[in-house]
Amino acid sequence: MTLNQSDKIQDITSGGFDSEVTAARKNFGKLMTGLVVACVGIAILPLGSILFMLLKNGLSRLFLNFPSVFTELPPPPLVEGGGFSNAIMGTIITCTIGALLSVPFGVLTAIYTVEFGRGNKLSQFVRFCTNVLSGVPSIIAGLFAYGIVVLTMGNFSAIAGGVALSVLMMPIIIRTAEEGLKSIPSEVRQGLVGIGATNFQGVTSVILPATLPFIATGVTLALARAAGETAPLLFTALFSQFQARSLSEPIATLSVLIYNFAIAPYANQNSLAWAAALIIVVLIMFVSILARTLTARKIY
């Protein structure tokens, strides 16, 4: 009996079926695995190099007479030392203006598309427009802000920079807010109707607070994008060697400082550009990780 069984097993594994993995099939697998590992190797080289050079060049400049980078103004050509305190402030100011314009607008839009008009023509149109808007090249957002703010106000300003950034932040905020609103189960809405709440009461007192982690995620992601954007600020916020005194003046930002100082032929300015780049990248990575932990805290 046992002998018979082992015979049968042998039959199945060796003869009858042609199910063996032939050498050619094995080699195909090995070849492809090799190719893919090579892809990973080639991809890691430049991406790793960027991170390494950022740390190497950025850290060495940051810790060269330490707090000066954060407290001093950008140096003129051929002058040693200096920092970019005004650019840090400028980045914070332009990003804040961008957020103030885009967050209320984006959240209200998401409330319409999910709460009031889910699936109707207008919300489909909004979805389409959001997708198109997120694909608009950033330099075009800059030209738009130039056209509507700089030309009407007559000069380059922090406000114009904020308007340009808000165009780029809007789609991110709309999408994450929509995601958050959709994550709320319909029982909550039925409950709200059941206790006689109006839409406004329901949205502001129950639904929005529950969506807050998602909105916070959207805002942080949008800020992370805005902080690194250079092209939209080139002809809107421009640049300034000094501390900003008002919102209607040209203002320095970290990203434009990186651009100006990276293409300048002066070693000190170049090294400052590396330090600024390191700060921006660390900031963006910190904010992106923060955004992830925020979404992890779901209420429903």
Added chain:
Amino acid sequence: MTSQTIAKSETLIESSQKFNPVRLVDQIFYWLTVATALGVGFILLWIAWSLLSIAFPAIVKFNIGFLFSTSWNPVNDAFGALPQIAGTIISAIIALLFAVPLGVGVAVFLSENFLPTKVQTPLGLLVELLAAVPSVVYGMWGIFVFVPFILPFLQGIHRVFGWIPLFSTPPSTRQMFTTAMVLAIMILPTIIAISRDSLLSVAPELRQGAYGLGATRWETLTRVLVPSALSGIIGSVMLALGRALGETMAAAMLIGNANRINISLFAPASTISAMIANQFGEASGLQKSALFYQALILMVMTLIVNMLAEVIVNRFQQVE
């Protein structure tokens, strides 16, 4: 009994028709959200309109011939966009040629269990974070690290293959080819992240079925998993193409801004966005209009690419 209920409902209707601040606030709130929803579309039109209105003098003067003219002469007011359009498309295509095979390969690697999950998840996270590194940082890395590193290799290629027109000029420090490679590195995280997502979202039953039929891991990948994730992968490529077309900073810093079309990839060239970034500061009058005209062309190009991407991704979602 019945009369009582009727009376009650009448009061209910009456109360609903009375002035009620709570209901008024509700109505205002509703129409506010409608207004912002319409506003998103309005912003899009406003962007197009503001570009169009400033570009208008150039559109009237040069008409469609702008697309095919290579001149850029502020003194004689003669402007064209052909070198920039060509540079934009060529740099994006070369970038895709490098980035797509690499990106899909890495995505396959990261979606399979070649590595333990403890290593894989942080790697995936790292890729997504790299997608958020600003393009100006990529541009700076290109200037100080990548170009000095790659130039000797390109000189070697020029010496050996100089008879091929594509490599016919001695590699300059600011040129098309290195720009395209930096663009490729820049769009790589986008392709990896989205392709990996779509590979991971393929129904596990398909993989199980393929294994059950006796397929090896790579037969499953090449004949089942990659084909079923294909529209997601193509979508990621289209999004990356959109990003490469519209990319400003890396191109402005690396491409050399030469207003001519050169068959050699090692020669300086120009793209639309690099042209705008470089010339806008000093431009005035018709030159500014011409730059806005170029921006309009860029917007139409990216619009077409992004819409195609959306159509492809939507089809992908319907299959699921």
